[in-house]
Each structure stands twice: as C-alpha cells, then as structure tokens.
Amino acid sequence: MPTDPRAPCLVGVATRTWHKDEVGDAGAPEPLAMWEEVARAAAADSGTGGSVLDRLDALDVVFTQTWQYDDPAARLADRLGVDPKRKFYSGIGGTTPQLLVQNLAEQILHNELDVALVVGAEALATQKRFKAKGERYPYSFKPEEKRPFPWEAPFHPAEVAHEVFQAWLTFAVFDNARRAHLGVALDEYRAQLGDQWERFTRVAAANPEAWFPVERSAEEIITAGPTNRMVGYPYTKYMVSIMDVDMAAALLLTSHEAADAMGVPRDRRVYLRGWCYATDPVYVAEHLDMWRSPAMEHASAAALAAAGIGIDDVAHLDLYSCFSSSVNFARDALGLGLFDPRPLTVTGGLPYHGGAGSDYLTHSIATMARVLREDPGAYGMVSGVGMHMTKHVYGVYSTEPGVTPPTPPLPSPAQPAVEIRDTYAGPASVAAYSVVHGRDGGPEWGVAVCDLPAGGRSYAKMLDAELLRSAEEDELVGRTLTLTTNENVNTATL
Numbered sequence: 001m002p003t004d005p006r007a008p009c010l011v012g013v014a015t016r017t018w019h020k021d022e023v024g025d026a027g028a029p030e031p032l033a034m035w036e037e038v039a040r041a042a043a044a045d046s047g048t049g050g051s052v053l054d055r056l057d058a059l060d061v062v063f064t065q066t067w068q069y070d071d072p073a074a075r076l077a078d079r080l081g082v083d084p085k086r087k088f089y090s091g092i093g094g095t096t097p098q099l100l101v102q103n104l105a106e107q108i109l110h111n112e113l114d115v116a117l118v119v120g121a122e123a124l125a126t127q128k129r130f131k132a133k134g135e136r137y138p139y140s141f142k143p144e145e146k147r148p149f150p151w152e153a154p155f156h157p158a159e160v161a162h163e164v165f166q167a168w169l170t171f172a173v174f175d176n177a178r179r180a181h182l183g184v185a186l187d188e189y190r191a192q193l194g195d196q197w198e199r200f201t202r203v204a205a206a207n208p209e210a211w212f213p214v215e216r217s218a219e220e221i222i223t224a225g226p227t228n229r230m231v232g233y234p235y236t237k238y239m240v241s242i243m244d245v246d247m248a249a250a251l252l253l254t255s256h257e258a259a260d261a262m263g264v265p266r267d268r269r270v271y272l273r274g275w276c277y278a279t280d281p282v283y284v285a286e287h288l289d290m291w292r293s294p295a296m297e298h299a300s301a302a303a304l305a306a307a308g309i310g311i312d313d314v315a316h317l318d319l320y321s322c323f324s325s326s327v328n329f330a331r332d333a334l335g336l337g338l339f340d341p342r343p344l345t346v347t348g349g350l351p352y353h354g355g356a357g358s359d360y361l362t363h364s365i366a367t368m369a370r371v372l373r374e375d376p377g378a379y380g381m382v383s384g385v386g387m388h389m390t391k392h393v394y395g396v397y398s399t400e401p402g403v404t405p406p407t408p409p410l411p412s413p414a415q416p417a418v419e420i421r422d423t424y425a426g427p428a429s430v431a432a433y434s435v436v437h438g439r440d441g442g443p444e445w446g447v448a449v450c451d452l453p454a455g456g457r458s459y460a461k462m463l464d465a466e467l468l469r470s471a472e473e474d475e476l477v478g479r480t481l482t483l484t485t486n487e488n489v490n491t492a493t494l
Contacts, residue, residue: 062120204348
C-alpha cells in the first residue's frame with residue numbers, strides 16, 4: 001500500500017565523541033560548536049548534500065548542563081545560517097530527546113512542519129579538567145542573568161532531610177526492592193547484575209563512540225576494590241552512569257513527502273512507527289510497588305501497539321541504562337527474561353558509552369537508525385527514563401513505513417501515590433533500602449524506605465555499623481526496624 005505522505009522519518013543522523021587522547025589539553029569545543037558540527041554531519045548523512053538544513057522548519061536543542069547560553073537555539077540557527085519558525089530549548093531529563101522527536105513527529109503528521117532538527121551536546125569532561133586546573137573555559141554568549149537549574153518538581157523536605165537525592169542511591173533503592181520481590185539472594189542478584197553489565201561492555205568495546213570502550217567481566221564489574229569502590233549498594237563504580245563526557249549527536253526528521261522532494265535515498269530513511277510517554281509518582285517513597293514501574297508497562301505496550309507489533313517482533317533494543325534498575329524495570333515491563341538473546345543496548349549504555357546529561361537518547365536514536373539501516377525491515381525500540389524513575393518514554397523505529405500513521409497512544413492512567421510522612425517514631429517495615437559508601441570504599445550510612453503500621457511511608461537513616469553490615473549480607477526488606485526522630489531526621493535501628 002502507498003506510504004502516507006506525512007509519515008515521519010529520520011533522514012540524517014550524526015554522533016561524535018571527543019576522546020581525551022584526541023583533543024589533548026585543549027579539550028573539546030564548547031557545546032555551540034559541537035551542535036553545529038553534528039547538525040552539518042547529520043545533513044550530510046541524509047544524502048542530500050546538506051541542503052536539507054535550508055528547509056528547516058524546526059530546530060530543537062536538548063538542554064546542556066555544560067553552559068547556559070543566552071538563547072541557545074537562536075545562536076545555533078545563526079551558526080547554521082537558517083531561520084526556522086520554531087526554535088526551542090528543552091528542559092531536563094533522560095526522556096527529552098525522544099520526547100522532542102515524537103512531538104515533532106506529531107506536528108509533521110498534522111502538516112504543521114516538514115523538516116526538523118534535534119541536537120544536543122555536553123563538554124562536561126573538558127569543563128571538569130579546566131576546573132581542576134583552576135581555569136575557566138571561554139564559553140560564548142553568556143546570559144545576562146544566571147538562570148536557576150530547571151528542576152521540574154520541588155525537593156521533598158523528607159528527601160532533603162534524609163539525603164535521598166543522588167540518582168545512584170535512589171535507583172539502587174529500587175533495585176533492592178525488586179530483588180526482594182523476586183526472592184533472589186543478595187549475592188545471586190549482584191551476580192545477575194554483573195552478567196547483564198558484562199554484555200553491555202561488549203557492545204561498548206566495539207563502539208568507537210563509547211567513552212569507555214572496554215570489555216569487562218561480570219566479576220570485575222561487581223567486585224569492589226580500590227579502582228571500583230562500592231558506591232551505593234548493590235552498585236559499584238563500574239555500574240553507574242558516567243555523565244562527565246564530551247559528546248554530541250543530531251537527528252534530522254522529515255515527512256515522507258519532504259524526503260521525496262529533497263531526494264533523500266530510501267535506504268537513509270528510518271520511520272518512527274510508535275511512541276508513548278508516561279509517568280510514575282515524583283518522589284521515591286510515593287511509588288506504590290517499589291519493585292516495578294506501571295508507567296513503563298503502559299508506555300512500552302502502547303508504543304508497540306501503535307507500531308502494530310509485539311516485543312517478539314523487535315530485533316534491536318536500547319533500554320535506558322543509567323543504572324541497572326532502569327534496565328531491569330524495562331525488562332520486566334516488556335517481559336524479557338534473563339536469558340533473552342537480544343542485546344539490550346546498541347551503544348554500550350550510559351555507564352560505558354556515556355550519559356551526556358539529558359542527551360543520551362539522541363545518541364541512542366542515532367545509533368539505532370544506523371543499526372536499522374543495516375537490517376532493513378527490522379524493528380528497533382529505544383527507551384528513556386527521567387528523574388528518579390518518574391518519567392518514561394518508548395519509541396519504535398523501522399526502515400519500513402507503516403500502512404497508516406501511528407495511532408496516538410492512550411493517556412497513561414494516573415498512578416496512586418503513597419503518602420510520605422516527614423517524621424515517624426515507632427516500628428516500621430522496610431520496603432526498600434540502600435547503603436552509601438564513602439570514597440574509601442567503606443559503608444558510611446544507609447537509607448530505608450519504611451511502610452508504617454497505619455499507612456504511608458517514611459524515610460529513615462541507618463547509622464548503626466551492625467545494621468549496615470547486615471543490610472549487605474541479609475535481606476532487609478520486610479524486616480521491622482525501630483524509628484526514632486531528631487530534628488526532622490528519622491533514624492532506624494534493629
């Protein structure tokens with residue numbers, strides 16, 4: 001059947017990593033220069049000789065943590081010599097690039113635009129090296145006033161009081177809840193995590209764009225030591241996302257008829273076949289079932305349904321991998337068992353390819369497009385996770401267009417949120433927990449999310465050395481602790 005002329009498709013993609021051994025002490029260029037480079041590379045990748053940029057209707061820039069320009073999208077438009085009617089600078093979160101793509105795709109389907117560019121970059125590794133030398137990188141176009149970081153929700157006072165805001169801690173809490181729900185022993189679960197990450201490192205080792213293109217064994221990944229300290233149980237350093245990278249990526253999206261008009265070869269086109277975005281509660285203890293994500297289950301199923309396929313039809317996956325719990329929750333949502341033969345990443349994942357702030361999914365989508373070009377007719381799925389297991393997005397891609405435009409997904413059902421009590425004294429049952437380790441590798445303190453007898457939850461710090469030891473050797477979930485309160489901080493004891 002004929003292809004819908006408004007079907008949205010990727011026609012050009014580009015990625016680049018500025019490795020330290022390549023750039024030396026000078027470091028990577030600033031994000032503005034990175035954006036321009038990958039934008040032009042994506043245009044060249046379209047097979048149109050770069051003329052596709054002259055037809056830009058929309059230019060979307062992913063939020064960069066490296067430097068806040070006065071008007072990022074307008075500055076890039078000037079560098080490219082274009083003036084699209086839409087110039088947009090995004091907010092933060094691991095779902096951002098796919099959200100930009102699908103929002104632009106909907107505008108393409110509604111005949112509101114024809115050609116769009118999504119671009120993102122971070123030079124955080126270079127910035128870190130300059131700061132270490134006591135120097136300041138000479139960025140351009142400084143804003144007149146310093147802008148606050150665009151947090152999407154206020155900090156919860158109980159999370160602030162109990163220091164529950166580092167992602168490596170909160171995602172570890174979710175993984176421990178999942179382990180307990182499955183009834184897997186602590187050492188066995190960590191072995192499973194190691195096996196999973198070992199497969200990710202194999203992909204990273206074969207990817208020249210990866211920040212750490214090194215294959216590691218499962219044992220090496222999970223064994224704590226001087227160069228791989230425990231960070232937040234069960235995560236060692238080799239198991240957490242790396243954000244201090246120098247990398248950029250770009251995606252060019254057009255309608256099918258615009259691609260025809262510009263002469264984009266058919267073998268360059270990768271169609272967005274289905275998508276969905278959904279949310280879980282904002283705060284960690286609000287999640288009713290701390291071992292799963294109902295929003296992931298909805299979004300993944302809706303994206304597949306929009307594409308008219310099932311998970312068994314998907315040949316290539318890139319599951320958001322900031323930490324293993326995001327991968328594991330996605331596997332559970334999709335029904336992927338431990339021994340599913342399909343790799344779960346096409347890049348190597350955030351701990352090994354590199355996270356690049358809010359921009360990882362731009363790299364994921366670009367790499368998926370290249371994989372699908374080499375496997376015509378196959379389906380690929382990417383996912384994104386934002387904030388503390390709060391925001392979720394899925395996209396399905398293929399070189400084959402759909403018979404009809406994707407059906408808009410049904411809205412995500414509202415997820416019930418458990419009430420958080422700032423303080424509580426008395427007995428409480430552990431719903432989830434993690435142990436925080438210092439830079440010397442030793443356990444310093446822990447956090448427990450506790451179910452209260454009368455309903456609701458409270459956070460509690462674990463400071464007792466014996467309790468911390470037990471939390472990493474015995475299952476703590478389900479056990480009763482005694483909470484006491486002092487200056488808005490709950491402390492838990494056995």
